Amino acid sequence: MAQAQLVIRSGETPPSGSPRSPRRRRYDREQVITAAVFLAPALVVLAVFVFYPILAAGQISLTSWNGFDPVQPFVGLGNYQRLAQDPEFWNSLAVTVGYALGVCVLSVVSGLAIALLLDAPLRGLGIYRSIYFLPVVTSSVAAAIVWRYLLDPSGLVNSVLAQFGIAGPDWLQDRYLALGALTLLTVWKNIGFNAVLYLTALQALPHSIYEAAGLDGASGWQKLRHLTIPLLSPMTFFVVVQALITSFQAFDLVYVFTEGGPRGGTDVLGMFMYRTAFRLGDFGYGTAIAFVTLALVLGVTLVQWRVTGSDGTER
Template sequence: MMKETGTRRPTPGAETDCVRRRGGGGDREQTLTAAAFLLPAVAVIGVFVIYPILSAGYTSLTSWDGFSPDKQFVGLGNYIRLAGDPEFHNSLVVTLLYSFGVCVLSVASGLGVALLLDAPIRGRGIYRTIYFLPVVTSSVAVAIVWKYMLDPAGLLNGALSRIGVEGPDWLQNRWLALIALTLMTVWKNVGFNAILYLTAMQALPDSVYEAAQLDGAGSWQRIRHITVPLLSPMTFFVVVQALINSFQAFDLVYVLTEGGPRGGTDVLGMFMYRQTFRLGDFGYGTAIAFVALVLVLGVTAVQWRASGSEERP
């Protein structure tokens, strides 16, 4: 009898086990490689983000002057105190009004300037640079210029007097001061918002506009029914950015009004600074910061949910 020659084929089960072993080793190597690349970023986030948040969270549960080595634990005492503090209530209302005005005007001004800069006009690059200059200008310098401009003998009242109108004392009326602060904030950031909208507009498909133009849609109709709906993700981003900046506002307010007059511009950032660094109540000031954080996260989550529901059919 002749013996059978040739290689012996492995059984199907053995081949599957071999592939599985090779695949498992490859997955392990990929996991280790990904962990090696992510470890530095995770370490930086842990040291500079997570740890400060946890430390501040503990500080908000204590009574601390910022210098004493011992922190007296008071639990939720600072938050209970906030609930009954009329100055906090005023600061919260002022911040909400200020944030609403900044968000609405940021979207309107940013989109309007972006539409103008997207038009076929000469020197568009120069105009874009001019509109972006306030963004890179120091906030302190901007607030000082606006403070002198809104002075009773300043530029704005001087211009009003030339047309026979007596200008008010802008920064001594709480509502006029809040309006001035809102307009100054929007003016400073209009270039940034316009660049965001302009970038998003240039990525929109031309075929949609061509089809609408063939159907007889005018310029305003194309903007209203095509541009604005397609830019809704960018609008959401602009609103969130404006909201975060409003709740973190401090430098512009400090230089322009210092929270006055009579608390008319006393936003949460200014109130937190006064309680923490002027009165030395670090626990109470940190509690104010955490309340602001929760409010921003809550409003952002609601906006995110609303924008997601609008995109669903």
């Protein structure tokens, strides 16, 4: 402080890097204006198509609107209180949680396994990569229809089992078998995307640590367990979050594959919300279900982020 006063009293110009520099303030203003100009179009799009719909949906969730009546009777938190007492909601939540856990675990295991295979020096590697990525670009409706035919009592799966003397069950009429089949369908649909994510992360790992581990006598399994898996933890965190969001937003596969049946065995939150809002015409209650789903996804993601850390490493 004394040095700054001495400089000012002596009539010298403050250095350009000092906080009082007019040039520094001018540069800061120019940077803020430039950033605002470039961010304005994106912010407008977000405001119109993201923020405003969320606020409007929040307002609808506090009403008993049927979707057509110009009057939206205000009920406050009545829809949320109704959710807490609705056994159908709790069944849907339990189904969604079980479905999400299965999808998360199998997505990580299958994605990493396929990535390790694709990272090996194989002939025709590009063909294999295309084959594994093919389900990602396949229509969800088409994939669900094909799987439904495959799991039909007279379909291909039961026909193959019959060749070994095994009587195949009616897969989509048992609530647990149907949920397991839906989980496998979802993992199969996204396996190529997860494999590409893991493959990208694998190819970015430094080879020097593997060479050092090899000189120390580490086996392939030890390298995988103590080097590869820990180094891939940030990507694993991303894959789990993606699988979690996919599970809680699931609708198209469920709608075509099982329509939420049998007896609510695959009635995930997305299906429950659609049926409430668009089939029963209770848009206020359906929007409340959507907001609870959003809160659950955000809550689980934040907890996982807190536990693993922002860089994906476990604390």
